[in-house]
Amino acid sequence: xxxxxxxxxxxxxxxxxxxxxxxxxxxxxxxxxxxxxxxxxxxxxxxxxxxxxxxxxxxxxxxxxxxxxxxxxxxxxxxxxxxxxxxxxxxxxxxxxxxxxxxxxxxxxxxxxxxxxxxxxxxxxxxxxxxxxxxxxxxxxxxxxxxxxxxxxxxxxxxxxxxxxxxxxxxxxxxxxxxxxxxxxxxxxxxxxxxxxxxxxxxxxxxxxxxxxxxxxxxxxxxxxxxxxxxxxxxxxxxxxxxxxxxxxxxxxxxxxxxxxxxxxxxxxxxxxxxxxxxxxxxxxxxxxxxxxxxxxxxxxxxxxxxxxxxxxxxxx
Amino acid sequence: xxxxxxxxxxxxxxxxxxxxxxxxxxxxxxxxxxxxxxxxxxxxxxxxxxxxxxxxxxxxxxxxxxxxxxxxxxxxxxxxxxxxxxxxxxxxxxxxxxxxxxxxxxxxxxxxxxxxxxxxxxxxxxxxxxxxxxxxxxxxxxxxxxxxxxxxxxxxxxxxxxxxxxxxxxxxxxxxxxxxxxxxxxxxxxxxxxxxxxxxxxxxxxxxxxxxxxxxxxxxxxxxxxxxxxxxxxxxxxxxxxxxxxxxxxxxxxxxxxxxxxxxxxxxxxxxxxxxxxxxxxxxxxxxxxxxxxxxxxxxxxxxxxxxxxxxxxxxx
Numbered sequence: 001x002x003x004x005x006x007x008x009x010x011x012x013x014x015x016x017x018x019x020x021x022x023x024x025x026x027x028x029x030x031x032x033x034x035x036x037x038x039x040x041x042x043x044x045x046x047x048x049x050x051x052x053x054x055x056x057x058x059x060x061x062x063x064x065x066x067x068x069x070x071x072x073x074x075x076x077x078x079x080x081x082x083x084x085x086x087x088x089x090x091x092x093x094x095x096x097x098x099x100x101x102x103x104x105x106x107x108x109x110x111x112x113x114x115x116x117x118x119x120x121x122x123x124x125x126x127x128x129x130x131x132x133x134x135x136x137x138x139x140x141x142x143x144x145x146x147x148x149x150x151x152x153x154x155x156x157x158x159x160x161x162x163x164x165x166x167x168x169x170x171x172x173x174x175x176x177x178x179x180x181x182x183x184x185x186x187x188x189x190x191x192x193x194x195x196x197x198x199x200x201x202x203x204x205x206x207x208x209x210x211x212x213x214x215x216x217x218x219x220x221x222x223x224x225x226x227x228x229x230x231x232x233x234x235x236x237x238x239x240x241x242x243x244x245x246x247x248x249x250x251x252x253x254x255x256x257x258x259x260x261x262x263x264x265x266x267x268x269x270x271x272x273x274x275x276x277x278x279x280x281x282x283x284x285x286x287x288x289x290x291x292x293x294x295x296x297x298x299x300x301x302x303x304x305x306x307x308x309x310x311x312x313x314x315x316x317x
Numbered sequence: 318x319x320x321x322x323x324x325x326x327x328x329x330x331x332x333x334x335x336x337x338x339x340x341x342x343x344x345x346x347x348x349x350x351x352x353x354x355x356x357x358x359x360x361x362x363x364x365x366x367x368x369x370x371x372x373x374x375x376x377x378x379x380x381x382x383x384x385x386x387x388x389x390x391x392x393x394x395x396x397x398x399x400x401x402x403x404x405x406x407x408x409x410x411x412x413x414x415x416x417x418x419x420x421x422x423x424x425x426x427x428x429x430x431x432x433x434x435x436x437x438x439x440x441x442x443x444x445x446x447x448x449x450x451x452x453x454x455x456x457x458x459x460x461x462x463x464x465x466x467x468x469x470x471x472x473x474x475x476x477x478x479x480x481x482x483x484x485x486x487x488x489x490x491x492x493x494x495x496x497x498x499x500x501x502x503x504x505x506x507x508x509x510x511x512x513x514x515x516x517x518x519x520x521x522x523x524x525x526x527x528x529x530x531x532x533x534x535x536x537x538x539x540x541x542x543x544x545x546x547x548x549x550x551x552x553x554x555x556x557x558x559x560x561x562x563x564x565x566x567x568x569x570x571x572x573x574x575x576x577x578x579x580x581x582x583x584x585x586x587x588x589x590x591x592x593x594x595x596x597x598x599x600x601x602x603x604x605x606x607x608x609x610x611x612x613x614x615x616x617x618x619x620x621x622x623x624x625x626x627x628x629x630x631x632x633x634x
Binding site: 016017025066067070073074077080170171259277279280282294296300301303304305306315 | 333334335336337338339340341342343382383384386387390391393394397398399400401403404405407408409487488576592593594595596597598599603606607610611613614617618620621622623627628629630631632
């Protein structure tokens with residue numbers, strides 16, 4: 001972050017007509033934006049949301065309550081403006097882009113072999129990297145991909161160890177949850193040799209939309225565009241960066257704590273406190289999109305409020 | 318709430334292109350709005366925020382970090398558009414009204430006698446009742462009044478019993494907190510005879526802006542305008558209704574859990590789970606105003622999303 005911008009924004013924050021600290025987390029959000037945007041007048045009027053979609057060979061293991069055809073159907077729903085994320089993007093004035101990644105060609109089933117070749121994972125990373133608008137002042141990555149909470153659980157387990165990373169996803173029953181856990185365990189066993197290498201973990205256990213989000217979050221860092229992280233799948237893709245270079249996610253805040261069981265645990269590993277916790281478990285970047293409103297509120301206060309001197313208000317003792 | 322509207326909205330919610338329940342709390346918010354607005358297509362495009370301001374004789378007890386003059390100075394700041402609530406109102410498209418209540422004539426110090434006469438409390442209740450726009454589709458009451466967290470603590474203690482209701486307010490030190498606690502105890506001792514009567518509690522221990530908010534929240538109920546409750550002071554004013562008629566706040570949700578120490582405890586007494594918890598402790602309706610964005614997101618999803626049939630998306634198993 002830009003130290004001068006941060007200092008300027010901090011000085012302004014201390015003069016605004018409110019008791020010190022009385023806007024709570026909003027003050028921290030405004031300063032975080034100021035630092036990454038490199039201005040003491042942060043803004044959030046040009047947010048971009050990009051939904052990455054992919055299909056997953058691991059659905060052959062019976063890990064989702066929905067058939068894989070739903071991925072392409074939902075992409076059409078995004079195009080026609082009918083999904084939740086379309087409404088949230090409109091509500092908060094965000095540009096929404098949709099990037100389907102070879103939906104007709106699912107990744108390989110990671111319980112049987114590597115999910116992607118090197119060329120495939122690089123193509124997906126590049127697609128994500130190129131999808132970020134450098135002119136955006138806030139970025140949200142979202143995802144759609146039947147089976148991808150299993151993929152995210154495998155990534156989290158590979159990157160952080162431990163078990164119990166699989167969850168209910170779109171709503172599997174106990175038997176489905178058992179199949180998810182078994183698939184994750186099988187994937188980790190098969191790819192045991194690469195677990196120390198985050199990018200190889202992404203290639204062997206990941207999915208195209210997760211790799212694209214990894215690339216997009218990295219691109220946002222390069223362009224100094226602050227990022228609001230969404231739920232479990234997005235955070236798993238982001239974790240690949242954090243495990244590669246600690247601090248790689250300093251330009252990101254957590255927008256929403258999802259109802260997906262292991263998301264709080266993953267946020268804790270990332271050291272991120274979510275802005276919202278409203279029980280969403282939809283994906284599509286929906287929780288982060290909702291948090292855009294909070295960030296816009298923070299920016300509005302920081303940039304629009306009068307100072308004590310301007311307003312002729314007495315400061316506290 | 319309107320049972321037919323609620324049923325219609327519930328049926329629509331079940332057909333939207335998302336796994337059942339995947340929008341979490343947003344789904345409940347949309348249904349709550351539908352029931353109180355009496356329509357299966359809830360809306361939140363005409364929110365009204367009213368800030369009530371009052372002055373308090375109990376400031377003579379040294380209970381605030383700011384001098385009482387700040388109340389009228391902040392009212393001027395609201396009028397010139399310089400306060401936090403002005404920015405938040407603009408950010409979420411809310412109409413903002415400000416109702417100063419005889420600022421040149423503070424209430425009496427409740428440690429010495431009743432804060433208001435019967436005529437005074439009735440005038441304040443009426444001012445609040447009349448301030449609600451029946452055409453609004455969402456209502457937020459906010460407040461400004463140096464000393465009013467002490468007043469709110471006295472109300473909460475009188476209505477629910479127990480001690481420890483006083484908090485840091487705008488930022489008093491330990492000595493100031495001790496003076497707040499002493500003032501609350503003195504007020505309860507002086508008015509011990511009326512503690513069983515919520516309206517008498519409001520008259521003897523309350524303040525004009527709190528009584529106005531009590532009246533406004535009641536008016537919103539009569540007009541079927543759903544309410545987002547703000548912080549500790551607003552909830553204390555609302556509690557007068559809940560203690561008079563249980564269920565009187567069913568048209569209200571809690572927008573934000575404030576950093577004021579006893580607010581979580583008061584929300585628990587009211588049976589309200591806050592939408593947000595971002596550490597604000599400013600008053601002005603700011604936490605509830607921020608929650609308008611969440612409610613608008615909920616409404617946008619409920620009213621704008623395609624159904625599975627419309628979108629040609631397969632439903633889950």
